[in-house]
Structure formats: C-alpha cells, structure tokens
Amino acid sequence: MSTFDFPPSILSRPVYGRLEPRAGKSHMMIADAEGAEAILRLAAEDATLMAKSNILYIPGDTGDKYTSQLKALKPKQLYVGPSYEAAVPRLRRTLLDAHMGLQVYLAGTEGLMGQAMLEATTAGIPHSAIQTEHHGSVARRVQCVHCKGITEDVMLDPFQCSHCGLNLFVRDHYSRRLAAFQGVCIDAEDPGNVPASVELYS
C-alpha cells in the first residue's frame, strides 16, 4: 500500500482525500508514480469514466509498473511523460480548451499535486473543486524564504537549500500560489549549529 496518513497539522497545510468518480462532461487525471493506483481504482468504480478521461501520468521511479495497466483502461487520452516539467506545456494547452463540466483529479506526491493544482487554479478552476489523493513519497517541494529558490523532493529536515546553501528547517506552512512549503534558516541565531537531519515523518 502506497498511502500515508499525514498527522493533523496547521490550517495552511493541504489535506488529501480519496478520489471519487464525479459527474462531468470530461475528466482530467494527473498523477505520478504510485498515484496510478488511485486512477486504476477510479476506473474500477465507474466503468463509464475512462471514455471521457484524459490521463497525464509521470511514472517517475515506478518505471513501467503501472503504464500498461493504465493503457488497458483505454482512456480517451493517455500521456506518459518523463517529468512533470516536461508535461506542463501539454497540461496548459489542455486546460486552455477546458469547458464547464470538467472534473480534475490529482493523485501522487505532494509536489505533483500542488503544481498541477496551481495550473488548474490559474486556468480558473477553484481549488476547492479539485480532488486530491496522496500516494507514494512524502517528499516536499520547499521554498527557501531567504533566496526564494525552490528545492524539489526534500526528504530531510533540516536540509541545505539547493540555491543559496543555507540550512533550512521545513515548516508545515504551505503556499498554494507557490505550490511549496516554507523553508527557514535553522541556525540563524547560532550560526553553524545545525542539528542532524532526520527523514520527514520518520
């Protein structure tokens, strides 16, 4: 099982649910890695869904594990891409053509869901209308509050900013506009005193 129960946290921290088939003219599903499991389940729950679904999938380190199963669902459109960044132009183009009645489903890591949600909300879909389901890694996208650079796939707390090199602790404070958590210098008051890193949620 690839799901993780996040402990309760502050109100800016996103919470994730369980994707459910919803009535709609068309369905946009964006997932990475183990997020495919949520899509496979959706298809099993509603056999009519796939004929109206456009799936955008980034396998990441799961390789071919889920791609043939997704193909077998016979969605209206399926894109399997090498990275989220590579998929963004296609996602934007698809959202440009979207009409009323589009349902958006996000599944996978927080970084993927957060960035895809930003694209969808920029296109005019309210964030509260978008379904999400977490699967896979608990790594985070973190913005350094000091240099503003974003470090992807942060698993350790504290960690070193990949842009300015400061040692940052990872807050639960989250910005949908940046699709990122906040990283703040951990040794500002005692330079050089950086505690040993631990894995998030370990």
Place this chain on the structure above:
Amino acid sequence: MTIQFNDETFRGDYTFKNSQWAIDRFPFPFHEDNYMYSVNMEQHQGGPEGSVYEKRFDVDEHYVSEMKDRAQVLAEDPLRCQSLPHMTLAGWDLLELIMVSKSEDYPDLFELHRDGNHWHWINKPMGIDQRFTFMDETTLPYGPMEYITRQTQGDFAVLDQRDDNLWMDAGMVTTQADWSLDFDIGMNFFEWHAPVPKAHEMGIFVRALKFLLNVQQGSPARRLNWTMTVNPLLDTSPENYHKWGVQKTTLTPENVGQKQHLRVELQTFFRLPRSNALVFPIRCYLIALEDVVSVPKWGRRLHRVIRDLPEELATYKGFIDNRPLIVDYLSKFDDGLATSPGIWPDKDSEPPLQA
C-alpha cells in the same frame, strides 16, 4: 503641534530613539497584568488628543526616517510589495483613503486638491508635489498602493472579500513581525494565520473573521498586538532572518534595557468603497525597555506579563531564550504594588517605584 522629524536609523548603527513625547503617547498594549489572545477590537473613531489613536493614520516623529528605511528595504527586495492583478482598484481606494485622511487630519503637513479626476498631492515632510489623474496608473511613478504606502508608516495588507473569507491579495510589508508577504499572498484569513499557536483552538480567528467581514465603510476598527525585538529593527522579516536572527544573542544584563524593545502593532481595519476590499494597516511602534519602565505603571505591568506569559506564546513571539534576562531586568521595576486598570500611563495618579 508641529512634529519635529527625527533623522535616525532602524538598522546598522540604530540611532532610533523615542522623545519624551513619543514615550508618553506610546501604545502600551496591556490593559491588565497578564496577557492572553483575545478579539480585542474597538471602533477606530479617534481617541484622546495627542494619542496614537486620535488620527486615522498616525504620523509621528519617526515618519521620514521610516519611509527612508522602507525605500531601502524595497530596493533590496521588491517582493515586499505585491498586488495580484485584481487588486488595482483596491489600491486606488487606499490611495484615496490615505490622501483624504492625511490632508484633513494634518493640513499643515499634507494637501490634496481635487478637480474631478485631476488630483494634486503635496507631502511636505517628504518633499513630494505630485499631480496625477485618479484611476490612471500611468500618471504615477508606482502603482497606487505602492505609491501611497511608500509615504505612510506601517505595513499594509489589502484583503479581498469573497466566499465569506478575506484573502490577502495585495500588500506592502517592510516592518513585519516575521511573516512573509511573498509567501502568504493569495492565502485566506485562516491560512495566513495558520502558524499562530493556540488561537485557532480558542476560536479567536473564527470570531475575528466574522467581525472583519462586517466592517462597514466609515466605521473602521482597531486592535493592538505585540511582540519583542532586539534592537529597534523595523525589518524583522523572515527573508532576512538569517541576517538579523543572530542579534538576539547579543543581549546582556548590562544592555538589555537599551537593546530590548517592546514592539507594538496598532492594527486598523477600513472598508474600501469601490472594491469592497478591507485594508489592514499594521503600524509598528518600538520602545526600549528602559523607556517603558520610565513609566512606573508600565514597568510593574510589563514585568508581570512577560514573567507569566505561557511558554508557547513566548516561543512563538521569538523571545523564549531571552526571557530570563528580560524578566530579571524588569523585576527591578516591579515593587509589587497594584496597577490601575487600562493601558494609559496614569503618571499623575500611579505611585513612583518604591525602593
């Protein structure tokens, strides 16, 4: 009175200083000998003559130097002033509110002459004489919110109202108690307050939001908030925390009275007419502990408040490590006598410190 504007700094050599006038009118935030969160709102319809509550936008001796400090912060980090595209109208609303208020409240310092949309603004302390067309951005050197808040003390959060919530969609933030506009812009009321401990569970934000959603035009509200800052540093931003955080470790028993400052925010809330946005000015007043304790009542009270503050709040406000040092200093100004209710200094009626 005519204000004598100080030439002073809020960084580096820290020449900031409060005159006796500024000490006497300081907005001391504690109305009793202890502190806990509350929705401490009241109408912002003036106050005692000479107090910081009297005018809609208080101007004091620090005005010109604070505006220089703001310009310096913005030159180093333009992200401290941002406005999402739908907030320009609210920016014009704010510009109008401030220009009208200041020219009416301080006619010797500010003038506004209006002929239809042809406006003429004179800001004497800053030496600004600007003719522009109201609602035409091309006639001002900055967007309307940035233009007027470069000339007005205090931070400004401009909140859009929709979906029964307030959204921080624009702001000018250079004198903040450690929060980032760049990170929080676009968040709703509960989201940008998310890191505050305890207050959510106490229902503070639900009640505060309900109040703020109903603030009406012409009926502004206000409250005080506070924290502690080492050195009179206005820009205690998270952006620069890796630079200023270390200053917290420079306190000693000898310098705590001069270096440790009580930082008070006079927060006001005005409904804006065209946009229906809510503007939330957050005006920062700083005072050194040695000046606080020059008022006997405030010395007694501050000692008790800081000594008894719950650990969670002292941690959130960022002075938990320095609290013993601060309490030790303040204890010398607390003789155990009772204090009069309310925030006012009551210098004429409260007894001097007993030996």
